[in-house]
Amino acid sequence: MTDPTLSALLEARRPTRADARRNFDALVEAGREAFAEHGVEASLEDIARRAGVGIGTLYRNFPTRDALVEAVYLDEVAGVASFADELDDLPPFDALAAWLRRFADYASRKRVLIEGLNRDSELLQTCRNLMYESGEPLLRRAQETGVVRTGIGIDDAVRLVAGVAGVSFPTPGQRERVVDMALDGLRTRSDS
DSSP, X not given: OOOHHHHHHHHHHSOSSHHHHHHHHHHHHHHHHHHHHHOTXXXXXXXXXXXXXXXXXXXXXXXSHHHHHHHHHHHHHHHHHHHGGGGTTXXXXXXXXXXXXXXXXXXXXXXXHHTTSOTTOXXXXXXXXXXXXXXXXXXXXXXXXXXXOTTOOHHHHXXXXXXXXXXXXXXXXXXXXXXXXXXXXXXXXXXX
């Protein structure tokens, strides 16, 4: 799903020159990794080093730490939202489950990013709306085919996996098993 507002927000931050664009993208990726490891207070010098650029290049692209956090957040949201478009060929429940798993992975990192952003900001509201709009058709399709219970909204499903994703697990395998159990709770049950 492409959202003109989100696309405009992302493109407005990216430089137009190819080399500057590569540096921007490398800084966003390095920021994502560093924030995941060390929180939003990760060293900006470390982020520049990881991206293979100087600190001056970081500040030319992101004059403040919040500007970098915001760019990483926008990139994360865009990735999850656009992933919904890649799931058309899967059976309805599998498509919804794949998207919710991707969201759970995002949500486990988002907690770190959200520390650096204002929860009531217009940017966060836009991102939240886009996220829900990208998952809603997957949920509706699964409900229409009878594989997911009716009476569940996309907000319910997202909060379910976000709650699981926010818990600390000793291994990634355990987190995946618990997400699978949560997803199983969305399935339609037959009374036997």
